[in-house]
Amino acid sequence: MQHTPMDQDAPGADEFVDETVTAEGEGDEIRVTDIVFDCPHCGHNLAIDYRGAGLQINCVACGEPVLVPIPDGMKIDDLDLSSGELLTQLFQTRRLLLKNEQHIAELEETLNSVKTRRTELEKSRMVTLHRCAEVVNLCQTVLKLQNETVLTVNRMIALIAEEQQR
Numbered sequence: 001m002q003h004t005p006m007d008q009d010a011p012g013a014d015e016f017v018d019e020t021v022t023a024e025g026e027g028d029e030i031r032v033t034d035i036v037f038d039c040p041h042c043g044h045n046l047a048i049d050y051r052g053a054g055l056q057i058n059c060v061a062c063g064e065p066v067l068v069p070i071p072d073g074m075k076i077d078d079l080d081l082s083s084g085e086l087l088t089q090l091f092q093t094r095r096l097l098l099k100n101e102q103h104i105a106e107l108e109e110t111l112n113s114v115k116t117r118r119t120e121l122e123k124s125r126m127v128t129l130h131r132c133a134e135v136v137n138l139c140q141t142v143l144k145l146q147n148e149t150v151l152t153v154n155r156m157i158a159l160i161a162e163e164q165q166r
């Protein structure tokens with residue numbers, strides 16, 4: 001990755017561009033406030049000071065003119081703010097982004113647990129249905145046995161009656 005630092009006190013857009021173009025090779029560290037993106041022409045990874053947002057620079061790798069993207073939530077008007085104010089805004093935006101990402105992760109977790117619970121409930125319902133069918137079968141068996149018992153007892157009574165009449 002190539003870092004293209006800018007003069008911290010540079011006030012004008014022209015200076016940003018000049019600094020960016022001529023600063024090639026100076027330092028490799030990417031600051032948290034840098035805008036990091038890939039050159040649309042050659043794909044070279046570029047890290048530009050946040051104050052370069054929306055400006056046209058020349059890619060340090062292929063030399064083609066490249067428009068520095070403006071990060072989400074950053075307004076060009078913000079560039080008129082002091083770097084301290086801007087940093088505060090940037091960090092607030094990042095914190096918000098992080099919070100939103102965490103919230104999304106939480107929602108996905110909830111969704112997954114709801115899906116799991118639903119599957120469990122469906123399984124448990126199937127088990128209940130099977131058990132109900134089993135209990136109905138048992139009841140029918142009891143009724144059948146009762147009928148047979150009644151028939152058998154009646155036959156026994158008839159046999160006894162026959163014996164008594166002899």
Ligand SMILES: [Zn+2]
Binds near residue numbers: 042059
């Ligand atoms: Zn390039």
